[in-house]
Amino acid sequence: MASIELKSVEKWFGEAQVIKGVDLVIEEGEFVIFVGPSGCGKSTLLRMIAGLEETSRGQILIGGRDATAEPPARRGLAMVFQSYALYPHMSVRDNMGFSLKAAGVPKPEMDAKVDEAARVLKLEPLLDRRPKDLSGGQRQRVAIGRSIVRDPTAFLFDEPLSNLDAALRVEMRYEIAKLHQSLKSTMIYVTHDQVEAMTLADRIVVLEAGRVSQVGSPRELYERPGNLFVAQFIGSPKMNVFAVATDGLRVGGLPGEADSFGIRPEHIALVAPGEGHMDGTVDVLEYLGADTYVIVDCGDAGKLTVRAQGDTGMRPGAAVGLRFEDGQTHLFDKAGLAIR
Template sequence: MSSITLKAVEKWFGNAQVIKGVDLSIDEGEFVIFVGPSGCGKSTLLRMIAGLEETSRGQILVGDRDATAEPPNKRGLAMVFQSYALYPHMSVRENVGFPLKSAGLPKADVDAKVDEAARVLKLDAYLDRRPKDLSGGQRQRVAIGRSIVRDPTAFLFDEPLSNLDAALRVEMRYEIAKLHQTLKSTMIYVTHDQVEAMTLADRIVVLDFGKIAQVGSPRELYEKPANLFVAQFIGSPRMNVMPATSVAELTLPKTAISVGIRPEHIDLVKKGAGQIDGTVDVLEYLGADTFVILSCAEAGQITVRVTGSATCKPGDVVGLSMPTTRVHAFDADGLAIR
């Protein structure tokens, strides 16, 4: 295991700059996840760490070693891709052990490492099967096993669950979380799925057009977003944002241009009893929760999360009560001011 440090890292494709001076320190054994919308540079940044993309400017350190100019095979990192890239004619045992066999290790050593990886990933019963006889989740575990046997300095995951259906993604999130607890290895993980980021990461790096918008624990990003971009990217449903002038009854900083509040922090009350009123448009019943979507004049569309079934119905006019302590204020540049 080792720490990974990025110092003023940039990536240019011709005249287009896609990574714009990123500084980041990842501690040994830490699980860090890069998130952001499509095109924000998260996969490019991961590939730069892996050595699969050249670093245009800046430094990448693996431990205390400057790895900026090193080829991928010298960095000691293992990458797990979105595609499993398994050899269809090989068994699970042969696929997992292939990197070691290619490196010329004795068969006994290869077998021992493969058996240990299979134990950790619960693949013991599948070692003699071919990839076509495995589920998507099992194939992804084989791909991860192929990385584990190399005993890498750190694991790099590039959207490894995006090819799986919803149920398998939940299962594999659990498997990856347990894997990190077992191996205690440094892991860097790229995803566009904020649920994966919130449930897996020690820290999340939110990227916006090649720059870091905020770095912090899942709780820090959810409860104290540094700007409007993070406030609306982290959280599902997303944070409600409205003009500060639309909720005049709230005591706000003078520089506040917009305010935000999470759907679960709004209470539905009688008309006129809250800061604003709204007309119920749609109810989205999800079992434990219901999302109430309302039209609120100048404030725009507002989503409220209520527990269980909502007592209101489309067309009802209700009040929205927003505790001041739960309201986030943002200035003209979109930066949080409280």
């Protein structure tokens, strides 16, 4: 287990710069998740830490050691890929122990490490099966087990759940969370799924176009986004954002530098027209059982999403008022930076 530090890290592909001066410290035992839209550089950054991509400029320190120019095998890291990359002709036991066998580890020691990893991942009944006899979730657990037996300095996960169906993703999120609690290892995890990020991470690193947009705990990013990009990327449904100069907005005392106004769907109450901070017309209702998402057409402000509990009983075309919860509004300046 070790800390990982990135100092002014850059990555260039010819004339194209894809990682633009990233500075980041990941503490020992921390679970850090890289999130961002496609093409933001999150997988490239992970591969640079692993040594699978060359670092164009800057430094990568692992446990205080400069590992920038070291090959992957020297870094002591274990990587779990999106594809399971299991040997189809080998049993689960042989797949998990292959790297130890290749390194010349004595068989009794190898078997002990495989048995312990199988116990942690609940793979003990499957050790004699081959990959074709396993479900997707079981195969991913084998791939993780193959990493555990190496006792790595840190674990790197590159979208490990993206090939699984919704139910298996939920199951594997739980397994990975329990694994981190058990091993207390440093983990870096890449995903485009913010639910994975919010439920698993100690800290989230939000990347935008090769730069770090904001770093913080899930709660910090959700409740205090530092800019418009993070405000609208973190949260589902995303934050409602519109211009403070919008006609019909009845909110006083806004600072002069405020350009955009933000409010999350769960912080809006549906009231009678004229009784809230804005009026609109119900456009679409999305009933989800415990919640209903009410899409309200508010004219110049656009369509705002309101998260209401249960069935609202409303119908499209109904006139409504929207009341914003005190202390839950967000303001951004012309550059998109949070000012409150």
